[in-house]
Amino acid sequence: MTARPIPLSAFAAASLLPAALIATGAALAGPWPAIALVTLFLLPIALDHLLARAADPQGAEFPAGNGLLVLLALTAFALPLAAIHGATSPSTGPAHKAALLIATGLWLGQIAHPAAHELIHRTDRRLYWLGVAVYSALLVGHHASSHRLIHHRFVATPDDPATARRGEGFWRFLLRASWQGYRAGFAAESARSRRIHPYAVYTALSAATLTAAALVAGPMGAALWVLLACHAQLQIHLSDYVQHYGLTRRILPDGKPEPVGPAHSWNSAHWATSALLLNAPRHSDHHTNPQRPYPGLRLPDTAPRLPWPLPLAALIALVPPLWRRLMAPELSRHLSRLPPAG
Numbered sequence: 001m002t003a004r005p006i007p008l009s010a011f012a013a014a015s016l017l018p019a020a021l022i023a024t025g026a027a028l029a030g031p032w033p034a035i036a037l038v039t040l041f042l043l044p045i046a047l048d049h050l051l052a053r054a055a056d057p058q059g060a061e062f063p064a065g066n067g068l069l070v071l072l073a074l075t076a077f078a079l080p081l082a083a084i085h086g087a088t089s090p091s092t093g094p095a096h097k098a099a100l101l102i103a104t105g106l107w108l109g110q111i112a113h114p115a116a117h118e119l120i121h122r123t124d125r126r127l128y129w130l131g132v133a134v135y136s137a138l139l140v141g142h143h144a145s146s147h148r149l150i151h152h153r154f155v156a157t158p159d160d161p162a163t164a165r166r167g168e169g170f171w172r173f174l175l176r177a178s179w180q181g182y183r184a185g186f187a188a189e190s191a192r193s194r195r196i197h198p199y200a201v202y203t204a205l206s207a208a209t210l211t212a213a214a215l216v217a218g219p220m221g222a223a224l225w226v227l228l229a230c231h232a233q234l235q236i237h238l239s240d241y242v243q244h245y246g247l248t249r250r251i252l253p254d255g256k257p258e259p260v261g262p263a264h265s266w267n268s269a270h271w272a273t274s275a276l277l278l279n280a281p282r283h284s285d286h287h288t289n290p291q292r293p294y295p296g297l298r299l300p301d302t303a304p305r306l307p308w309p310l311p312l313a314a315l316i317a318l319v320p321p322l323w324r325r326l327m328a329p330e331l332s333r334h335l336s337r338l339p340p341a342g
Contacts, residue, residue, distance in 0.1 A: 011065075027086065065293045080104055080137075084217050105231030109231060109232040139230075146182065146184055147162075147185075156247050260288060261288060263338060277311075281310045
């Protein structure tokens with residue numbers, strides 16, 4: 001099979017179809033949430049085994065890409081409210097409610113998060129603040145600070161909370177990265193001259209989100225929003241964990257880390273999951289070119305590649321002994337190919 005680039009229509013279909021199914025399941029009885037779960041996990045991974053790997057894009061301009069990001073961001077505010085309304089309806093059974101909430105949490109973590117991530121890297125302040133609003137709605141607004149000011153600067157060094165150390169299990173990483181990321185982002189923002197501290201804005205936006213959920217379904221609505229946000233945050237940390245596990249920037253003779261390059265992120269060229277995740281698996285190119293829009297991300301030949309689609313790798317990472325055993329040869333193979341530092 002010939003490798004082909006992912007067109008914008010594929011990004012739109014992969015990200016919006018599950019949202020439409022979830023919204024339908026929030027309004028009607030039936031198998032819609034279960035079908036949404038299939039489109040969010042099983043179907044993309046199955047297609048990845050059937051389709052050729054995605055090729056690098058041919059063009060450099062993707063003017064419609066931002067439009068899809070805006071649509072996904074707006075969906076990230078409305079979809080959880082619809083799901084909470086459906087999950088608190090007395091006319092739906094427990095299985096339907098559980099599938100509805102799980103599917104919504106997966107959509108927030110796998111699609112709303114990559115969309116918000118793209119937005120906070122835009123130079124247009126309107127797009128940037130829309131990304132901030134999405135993260136704040138997920139009760140993790142500080143990610144907009146810690147990701148840009150800490151992660152991108154210190155990635156693959158001990159100073160980056162979002163880089164998992166070799167042998168570090170995900171659950172231990174989660175505890176460390178959550179607190180250290182919050183604290184490092186706060187310190188970085190406090191060192192900048194601002195009339196209003198961004199963390200105050202994040203808190204206000206999160207409070208407004210919880211208020212909206214409470215207006216929809218009372219205290220239970222707010223509690224369910226917290227549950228959905230925690231599910232999304234778990235996936236955000238899983239993404240960081242998998243994409244940088246065990247990779248380090250070597251120290252140069254002048255005592256400084258080598259420049260960030262393709263060798264400092266794990267990648268995946270799988271076609272269907274890359275469409276679903278807005279090309280987030282092409283992570284090396286994002287770190288070397290943070291302003292490059294997601295449809296235009298490349299996959300350098302020298303970048304290390306995961307042996308599985310990113311969602312499947314994240315699932316494996318939930319079981320630390322299994323993850324360490326399967327990743328040990330991959331990491332050793334990658335490290336053996338690196339040229340000497342200098």
